[in-house]
Amino acid sequence: MDVMEKLTILTDAAKYDVACTSSGVDRSGQQGKIGNASAAGICHSFAADGRCISLLKVLMSNVCIYDCKYCINRMSHETPRTSFTPDELADLTIQFYRRNYIEGLFLSSGVMKNPDYTMEQMIRAIELLRNKHRFNGYIHVKAIPGASAELVQRMGLLADRMSINIELPSEEGLGALAPQKKPEAIIRPMALIHSGIEENKSDLVLYRHAPRFVPAGQSTQMIIGATPDSDRKILSLSEGLYKKYSLKRVFFSAYTPLIEDKALPSVYSAPPLLREHRLYQADWLMRFYGFTADEIVPAGSPNINLAIDPKCNYALRHMEDFPVEVNKAPYAKLLRVPGIGVTSAQRIMQARRAVSLDFDGLKKLGVVLKRAKFFLTCQGRLFDGVVFKHDVILRGLLSKNDLARLPAISGEQISLLDMPGTRQMLLCEPSTAHGYLPEERKESFHGNDRSRTEFGIYI
Amino acid sequence: MEMTEAERNLVYIYDGTLEGFLCCVYESYAQKEFPSDIRVNAGQIMVLESTKWVQTDFSHAQKVYESLDRKICMEAQDFIRDAFLTCIPDREILMYRFILQGYKYGRKIFDRLTDPVVDALTKAVRGLSREAHSLMGFVRFTEYDHVMISCISPKNRVLPLLAKHFENRFPNEVFLIYDKTHKMAIIHKQEGTLLASMDKITLPPMDESEKAYHALWRCFQKTIAIEERSNPKCQMNHMPKRFWADMTEFESD
Numbered sequence: 001m002d003v004m005e006k007l008t009i010l011t012d013a014a015k016y017d018v019a020c021t022s023s024g025v026d027r028s029g030q031q032g033k034i035g036n037a038s039a040a041g042i043c044h045s046f047a048a049d050g051r052c053i054s055l056l057k058v059l060m061s062n063v064c065i066y067d068c069k070y071c072i073n074r075m076s077h078e079t080p081r082t083s084f085t086p087d088e089l090a091d092l093t094i095q096f097y098r099r100n101y102i103e104g105l106f107l108s109s110g111v112m113k114n115p116d117y118t119m120e121q122m123i124r125a126i127e128l129l130r131n132k133h134r135f136n137g138y139i140h141v142k143a144i145p146g147a148s149a150e151l152v153q154r155m156g157l158l159a160d161r162m163s164i165n166i167e168l169p170s171e172e173g174l175g176a177l178a179p180q181k182k183p184e185a186i187i188r189p190m191a192l193i194h195s196g197i198e199e200n201k202s203d204l205v206l207y208r209h210a211p212r213f214v215p216a217g218q219s220t221q222m223i224i225g226a227t228p229d230s231d232r233k234i235l236s237l238s239e240g241l242y243k244k245y246s247l248k249r250v251f252f253s254a255y256t257p258l259i260e261d262k263a264l265p266s267v268y269s270a271p272p273l274l275r276e277h278r279l280y281q282a283d284w285l286m287r288f289y290g291f292t293a294d295e296i297v298p299a300g301s302p303n304i305n306l307a308i309d310p311k312c313n314y315a316l317r318h319m320e321d322f323p324v325e326v327n328k329a330p331y332a333k334l335l336r337v338p339g340i341g342v343t344s345a346q347r348i349m350q351a352r353r354a355v356s357l358d359f360d361g362l363k364k365l366g367v368v369l370k371r372a373k374f375f376l377t378c379q380g381r382l383f384d385g386v387v388f389k390h391d392v393i394l395r396g397l398l399s400k401n402d403l404a405r406l407p408a409i410s411g412e413q414i415s416l417l418d419m420p421g422t423r424q425m426l427l428c429e430p431s432t433a434h435g436y437l438p439e440e441r442k443e444s445f446h447g448n449d450r451s452r453t454e455f456g457i458y459i
Numbered sequence: 460m461e462m463t464e465a466e467r468n469l470v471y472i473y474d475g476t477l478e479g480f481l482c483c484v485y486e487s488y489a490q491k492e493f494p495s496d497i498r499v500n501a502g503q504i505m506v507l508e509s510t511k512w513v514q515t516d517f518s519h520a521q522k523v524y525e526s527l528d529r530k531i532c533m534e535a536q537d538f539i540r541d542a543f544l545t546c547i548p549d550r551e552i553l554m555y556r557f558i559l560q561g562y563k564y565g566r567k568i569f570d571r572l573t574d575p576v577v578d579a580l581t582k583a584v585r586g587l588s589r590e591a592h593s594l595m596g597f598v599r600f601t602e603y604d605h606v607m608i609s610c611i612s613p614k615n616r617v618l619p620l621l622a623k624h625f626e627n628r629f630p631n632e633v634f635l636i637y638d639k640t641h642k643m644a645i646i647h648k649q650e651g652t653l654l655a656s657m658d659k660i661t662l663p664p665m666d667e668s669e670k671a672y673h674a675l676w677r678c679f680q681k682t683i684a685i686e687e688r689s690n691p692k693c694q695m696n697h698m699p700k701r702f703w704a705d706m707t708e709f710e711s712d
Binding site: 007015016028031036040045049051053056057095096103137355364 | 698
């Protein structure tokens with residue numbers, strides 16, 4: 001089989017893994033080596049689905065001894081199988097990199113023979129890249145669940161980022177859809193990488209030239225919508241992973257039904273793209289805006305409201321915290337206002353040192369007044385025409401389309417928020433989904449601005 | 460500052476270099492006059508305008524350049540250098556007004572984000588950095604006899620920003636990036652990087668192995684998309700069509 005055919009098969013088999021970021025590590029180029037890395041990440045292209053292409057994302061092999069129900073590479077699925085040789089993969093990566101097609105390599109694999117054998121093949125390819133080709137660019141590797149600690153350690157010294165996919169947000173889900181994968185086999189290497197990174201930090205303090213272990217940190221991915229797990233479960237789990245294992249990112253992947261199985265959503269159902277989008281918004285709120293999972297999805301309403309973005313939803317549930325005076329509010333309070341992002345909050349802090357801000361000024365600073373106008377005062381005054389009442393604001397925030405779709409909106413009594421029927425109804429129409437937001441793009445704007453690190457949002 | 464009717468219509472003409480522009484600032488201070496516009500050529504002179512040619516003098520330019528650091532702040536030098544690379548049509552007069560206000564407010568000029576001049580100029584510079592950042596990803600090299608060549612069509616003059624990035628990334632490659640819009644090129648060799656003007660570029664035909672890499676990349680770029688999530692609008696938002704003409708993935712077979 002020629003390289004073109006292999007590339008087609010092994011790309012097609014890798015594409016459902018959504019993570020494709022090249023972020024998290026700054027490394028300057030070196031004489032005699034090829035490549036460098038930029039902490040903000042760089043997008044090299046965008047695929048027809050709107051997702052960023054930053055890394056050559058392929059599998060080492062799509063041969064797999066496991067039979068996970070949700071996976072297109074599962075053993076019982078009839079599909080052409082192939083593997084790259086370590087040499088083929090290293091050559092392809094370096095030739096793509098020289099032409100500036102990619103920022104580096106993202107390597108995952110089906111499980112050939114056993115986890116250790118698979119990891120060894122992957123390590124050989126990466127060693128060729130780093131040693132023979134003197135490749136100094138970005139490498140992200142998926143650790144294979146169940147691989148030995150020694151191999152995880154070796155890989156960690158070669159790669160910039162390592163990740164192990166949680167795959168499903170609950171143990172029951174894993175038991176139903178991937179009975180051969182045990183939660184321990186996923187959590188153990190995650191813990192191993194975490195302690196490796198921590199130890200490495202203290203080594204680096206002692207010896208400046210100690211080799212760096214997974215310098216860009218680790219991430220993980222969960223499949224959304226293949227199991228009945230609630231958003232509260234997904235977000236609390238993510239929050240726990242950020243805290244306990246210091247993960248850099250948790251990615252959500254809307255389940256694309258390709259396989260007919262009683263345990264899975266029908267192949268005729270659409271991937272829950274809007275839900276995935278809302279989860280990413282919530283994830284952003286937790287990482288950059290100081291929200292907790294509990295604030296976004298409180299115990300009483302375990303699912304995110306799909307009709308409205310989680311930040312607006314939070315504001316509407318906490319009217320007592322608003323309106324906020326733009327010229328006086330502390331940074332943390334500004335961040336909670338819908339329509340004010342991290343960048344515009346920082347610009348407000350900066351600009352109000354020089355002048356007292358009005359609504360016109362806020363527009364110049366990039367504040368989205370369409371949402372923010374309901375929750376702000378400038379010099380003590382509300383935006384012209386804004387009435388600070390829950391139902392009025394809710395109407396103002398929803399688009400005409402949203403409103404038309406809602407049944408039973410009668411007079412001033414809209415109790416859409418946390419209304420259980422809303423999710424079902426919107427789920428039937430995935431065409432309303434917003435574009436998938438490649439996080440790369442957002443991260444990349446954090447690039448040149450040093451001031452941002454003060455707020456601890458640098459990835 | 461008060462302007463007389465005559466000054467309101469005074470137009471400075473300079474040679475189009477950053478040094479030349481800085482000399483316009485010098486001239487305005489030396490002569491205590493306030494131009495209403497600063498342009499490269501006298502092409503379209505309005506009826507009520509009077510023009511004045513400002514000769515470039517490196518010592519004058521140097522004085523003004525140093526004053527940016529001394530009277531405003533260190534970032535002001537970088538900011539003015541970047542602003543000069545942007546594509547907004549009235550950049551010179553905005554930069555001139557920015558410098559005047561900068562002398563008045565010092566480093567605080569950068570906090571005055573809602574001021575029309577500061578607003579327009581910071582947005583232009585942001586546009587420049589954004590375009591340069593996009594192109595760090597979208598530049599496509601093709602190998603011709605061990606030389607990597609890329610053509611781009613940027614709105615802003617991004618080459619100085621790209622040079623820094625690519626010489627760090629590919630220290631041992633020989634590469635050339637040609638800016639078709641501004642007819643400039645950067646050429647990197649082991650000995651260093653050069654910025655030069657270049658009227659046009661003629662490329663030899665590609666060899667077979669190069670054609671094969673182009674085909675492999677097109678294949679990867681196509682295959683990686685998930686059909687069920689097709690979203691061409693999102694793709695275009697992140698990678699506007701104006702970049703496509705120079706990118707390998709959109710070549711025909």
